[in-house]
Amino acid sequence: LCVMNLFHSLAEDALNLVYPSVCVTCGSPLPPRRRYLCTSCLYDLPRTNFHQDPDNPLAMTFWGRVRLEQAAAWFHYRKGSRYPHLIHTIKYMGKKEVGYELGKIYAAELRESRFNEAQLVIPVPLHPRKQRKRGFNQSEWIARGIAEVFRVPLVATNLYRAVNTHTQTRKSRIERWQNVEHVFRIKNPHDLKGRHILLVDDVVTTGATLESCAFPNLEYQCEHFLGP
Numbered sequence: 626l627c628v629m630n631l632f633h634s635l636a637e638d639a640l641n642l643v644y645p646s647v648c649v650t651c652g653s654p655l656p657p658r659r660r661y662l663c664t665s666c667l668y669d670l671p672r673t674n675f676h677q678d679p680d681n682p683l684a685m686t687f688w689g690r691v692r693l694e695q696a697a698a699w700f701h702y703r704k705g706s707r708y709p710h711l712i713h714t715i716k717y718m719g720k721k722e723v724g725y726e727l728g729k730i731y732a733a734e735l736r737e738s739r740f741n742e743a744q745l746v747i748p749v750p751l752h753p754r755k756q757r758k759r760g761f762n763q764s765e766w767i768a769r770g771i772a773e774v775f776r777v778p779l780v781a782t783n784l785y786r787a788v789n790t791h792t793q794t795r796k797s798r799i800e801r802w803q804n805v806e807h808v809f810r811i812k813n814p815h816d817l818k819g820r821h822i823l824l825v826d827d828v829v830t831t832g833a834t835l836e837s838c839a840f841p842n843l844e845y846q847c848e849h850f851l852g853p
Contacts, residue, residue: 649714649723650707661723662711667730671701671708676738686832691839694821695739698829699731712827716759721766724827728770736774743823746772746779749838750809752786768825775823783812784838809838 646655648663655663675681675697684696702709715724735741748768756762765781772779788808811817826835 649720650710661726662730666707670699671703671706673698673701676735676740679739683829683832687836690832691836693839696832696835697735697738697740699727699734702828712763715763715766716827719760721761721763724763724766725770728767728772728825729774730770731767732771732774735771740823741775742821743775744777744821745817746775746777746823746825747784748779748781749824749826749834750781750784750786752788764825764827767827768823771823771825777823780816783816785810785812 646660647653648655648666649661650666651663653663653665655661673681673683675683676695679695681697683698684693687693687696700708702712711723711727714720715727746768748762748764750756751759751762751764762781765779768781769779786808787810824835824838829835
């Protein structure tokens with residue numbers, strides 16, 4: 626196994642000399658064994674640091690709407706900056722591995738917070754029709770990276786989307802809520818009852834989708850919310 630790993634590492638380094646990997650945000654060549662995001666872009670990422678403040682602005686949007694322990698987002702989604710390209714690369718260019726890697730990076734930053742107390746990680750599901758078209762669920766791949774670092778199970782099939790809704794883009798807060806109201810269901814509520822759950826989405830704006838996920842069944846209560 627050690628020899629195989631060494632061979633793989635040498636082969637990867639040789640390939641990078643011919644076809645160098647580049648940062649998905651700025652296009653700069655990546656050093657050996659760094660994946661998708663260069664050191665400079667990772668350092669300059671417009672982090673929210675919401676995980677350090679239980680009363681952060683995202684958490685406040687859910688106050689009085691749904692019971693939760695904490696809510697956080699990794700970075701601010703600012704139009705015109707280079708960082709929205711991270712999400713676009715995952716969702717629209719089919720680079721699900723980028724989501725997986727970003728999930729691991731974010732989880733490493735969350736280790737010293739209460740998010741590390743999660744017992745299960747659940748991604749916000751796509752409708753089966755949309756997932757077949759795209760080929761994967763981007764939130765699931767981000768959640769995979771988080772679950773691996775936290776060493777907890779990823780549960781990707783219990784919560785499901787029963788209604789194929791229209792995109793949330795360009796909708797108002799009320800329209801976003803109406804668009805996702807009553808669209809999520811749970812197959813086996815007893816498998817989730819009493820568990821500390823981390824719910825993961827790729828992007829959070831008004832929180833309507835996450836809030837709807839927390840109310841598909843009265844026996845189910847979501848504990849933590851996450852989004853970039």
